[in-house]
Amino acid sequence: xxxxxxxxxxxxxxFGDVVAxxxxxxxVEAGTVLGLxxxxxxxxxxxxxxLTTILPISEGRASVLGIDVAKHPESVRLRIGLAGQYAAVDxxxxxxxxxxxxxxxxxxxxxxxxxRAEELLKRFGLSDAGDRSLKTYSGGMRRxxxxxxxxxHRPPILFLDEPTTGLDPGSRLDLWAIISELVADGTTVLLTxxxxxxxDRLADQIVVIDHGQVIAEGTATELKGxxxxxxxxxxxxxxxxxxxxxxxASVGEVALxxxxxxxxxQVADSGPAVIAAVRALDAAGIDVEALAVREPTLDDVFLxxxxxxxxxxxxxxxx
Amino acid sequence: xxxxxVDQATLSREARVHPGSVVGDALTMTWRNLLRLTRNPELIxxxxxxxxxxxxxxxxxxxxxxxxxGGIPYVDFLMAGVWVQSVTFxxxxxxxxxxxxxxxxxxxxxxxxxxxxxxxxxxxxxxDLVRNxxxxxxxxxxxxxxxxxxxxxxxxxxxxxxxxxxxxxxLSWLSALLGxxxxxxxxxxxxxxxxxxxxxFASAAFVPVKTMPGWLQAFANHQPVTAVINAVRVLTLGGxxxxxxxxxxxxxxxxxxxxxPLSIRRYRKVA
Numbered sequence: 001x002x003x004x005x006x007x008x009x010x011x012x013x014x015f016g017d018v019v020a021x022x023x024x025x026x027x028v029e030a031g032t033v034l035g036l037x038x039x040x041x042x043x044x045x046x047x048x049x050x051l052t053t054i055l056p057i058s059e060g061r062a063s064v065l066g067i068d069v070a071k072h073p074e075s076v077r078l079r080i081g082l083a084g085q086y087a088a089v090d091x092x093x094x095x096x097x098x099x100x101x102x103x104x105x106x107x108x109x110x111x112x113x114x115x116r117a118e119e120l121l122k123r124f125g126l127s128d129a130g131d132r133s134l135k136t137y138s139g140g141m142r143r144x145x146x147x148x149x150x151x152x153h154r155p156p157i158l159f160l161d162e163p164t165t166g167l168d169p170g171s172r173l174d175l176w177a178i179i180s181e182l183v184a185d186g187t188t189v190l191l192t193x194x195x196x197x198x199x200d201r202l203a204d205q206i207v208v209i210d211h212g213q214v215i216a217e218g219t220a221t222e223l224k225g226x227x228x229x230x231x232x233x234x235x236x237x238x239x240x241x242x243x244x245x246x247x248x249a250s251v252g253e254v255a256l257x258x259x260x261x262x263x264x265x266q267v268a269d270s271g272p273a274v275i276a277a278v279r280a281l282d283a284a285g286i287d288v289e290a291l292a293v294r295e296p297t298l299d300d301v302f303l304x305x306x307x308x309x310x311x312x313x314x315x316x317x318x319x
Numbered sequence: 320x321x322x323x324x325v326d327q328a329t330l331s332r333e334a335r336v337h338p339g340s341v342v343g344d345a346l347t348m349t350w351r352n353l354l355r356l357t358r359n360p361e362l363i364x365x366x367x368x369x370x371x372x373x374x375x376x377x378x379x380x381x382x383x384x385x386x387x388x389g390g391i392p393y394v395d396f397l398m399a400g401v402w403v404q405s406v407t408f409x410x411x412x413x414x415x416x417x418x419x420x421x422x423x424x425x426x427x428x429x430x431x432x433x434x435x436x437x438x439x440x441x442x443x444x445x446x447d448l449v450r451n452x453x454x455x456x457x458x459x460x461x462x463x464x465x466x467x468x469x470x471x472x473x474x475x476x477x478x479x480x481x482x483x484x485x486x487x488x489x490l491s492w493l494s495a496l497l498g499x500x501x502x503x504x505x506x507x508x509x510x511x512x513x514x515x516x517x518x519x520f521a522s523a524a525f526v527p528v529k530t531m532p533g534w535l536q537a538f539a540n541h542q543p544v545t546a547v548i549n550a551v552r553v554l555t556l557g558g559x560x561x562x563x564x565x566x567x568x569x570x571x572x573x574x575x576x577x578x579x580p581l582s583i584r585r586y587r588k589v590a
Contacts (some may be wrong), residue, residue, distance in 0.1 A: 052430075058548070066325060075429060093354060101351050105344060153433070
């Protein structure tokens with residue numbers, strides 16, 4: 001990659017006996033979004049902490065804009081923004097004060113940090129709430145402010161650690177729109193997430209990690225094509241179930257159905273396959289009671305890749 | 320266009336520590352902590368009311384029963400104890416504040432910003448020092464109202480208050496270390512309280528040490544709270560000052576010398 005903005009080469013990180021990152025390598029191209037996907041405890045946050053100079057590296061190399069994070073952390077910090085999953089903003093202060101505080105700590109002159117705070121409040125739809133204490137903010141507003149705080153010094157690189165975890169669907173969509181806008185403006189983004197849908201929406205490239213190792217990488221489409229599988233499941237009268245199975249076998253591989261009167265098939269591509277399935281069922285004269293399409297989820301991807309479920313993995317990496 | 324490489328000259332310029340921004344960042348963090356304090360008026364009221372209650376309680380409840388001898392009114396003896404007691408327990412705020420910032424993830428944000436790394440700890444302890452200046456002034460005013468008087472000079476009184484404040488600053492660093500070691504604010508509080516309770520009550524704060532059993536006297540006479548109180552007493556009540564003041568200053572210097580580096584080291588480690 002000629003234009004790699006973030007380069008991670010065989011990075012290892014140990015906390016005592018616990019290996020959080022076990023030889024991770026990936027690159028992020030300038031102006032693109034990389035989604036770091038994995039269950040809790042996979043090492044996503046550790047990777048972000050290393051790249052943002054919060055944690056020292058145990059072995060390997062990592063650089064941001066060609067700057068080695070271990071050798072020149074000050075220079076890295078001048079060029080990155082971090083928004084975390086815990087929405088690290090001061091609860092007691094107002095939105096405006098929080099942004100001014102970050103502005104001052106980034107050494108913007110006083111009037112400029114004030115102007116920048118106004119600009120960001122406006123951009124993130126928080127102007128009216130700017131003088132309210134964060135205690136009165138909703139989860140979505142808090143995340144927007146957290147993201148705004150990461151942008152105060154106009155960093156070309158942005159790290160988003162599970163930016164929408166725990167948010168309601170509406171706030172999640174808002175945040176996705178904002179992130180897309182930033183990318184359109186040329187920001188390079190590294191995003192960690194537990195949601196395949198989020199990576200799918202935002203990321204140009206996805207790196208899947210588990211137990212501190214990269215287990216797959218590619219675009220969302222590539223990964224889904226390779227790993228997950230779309231299931232089509234139809235519910236039919238019990239008497240017709242064998243005939244339905246026969247009809248659908250021509251469309252995709254028959255899989256385990258969720259219900260007793262269901263027939264499920266695994267297909268590569270949902271759109272054309274649904275039409276083919278409906279045609280086959282119609283031609284066989286089956287009375288379809290219900291039809292459902294289930295897209296591959298992170299859990300499917302994980303099951304496929306690792307043999308264990310993403311949700312079951314709750315072990316936290318000690319900090 | 321985003322530059323893909325940064326030249327060596329720029330890197331070394333950016334790596335240089337600017338004394339101006341070290342001070343500036345510490346002041347910004349002090350401002351932030353004081354601003355938080357003004358947003359929590361209940362905390363200001365209660366943390367001021369408590370020392371006032373102590374002044375009044377000891378003055379009027381125990382004042383009649385405790386005879387400190389030497390013809391010194393109990394309230395004059397008491398004030399040194401109440402000042403030091405208040406700032407000692409008040410030092411808890413430093414650790415609790417840091418533990419809260421750690422828990423909320425704010426420290427993580429600060430560590431990702433291009434700011435001086437020292438600013439979080441220096442700003443915190445400085446803000447607590449400013450708060451203590453306010454508390455000590457209020458207590459002194461209340462003390463005067465209930466009959467406190469110094470037997471020396473106004474300058475010696477100011478010196479006494481300065482020692483109280485320096486001691487509060489030293490204890491902030493001990494508190495900071497506990498706050499950074501504790502998994503949460505409640506634990507920081509629970510760890511700090513017994514340490515300072517022993518130091519305050521097994522000291523010369525409220526009763527003369529010679530009224531205690533011998534084994535306790537040995538401890539009470541050789542610990543920092545007593546050393547600081549003794550220095551404050553000679554500065555307010557009179558007597559040979561030099562030795563006691565030096566001893567108090569040595570304790571203060573020792574506490575800072577031990578706990579400031581430990582706190583800074585711990586701060587570098589916590590993620």
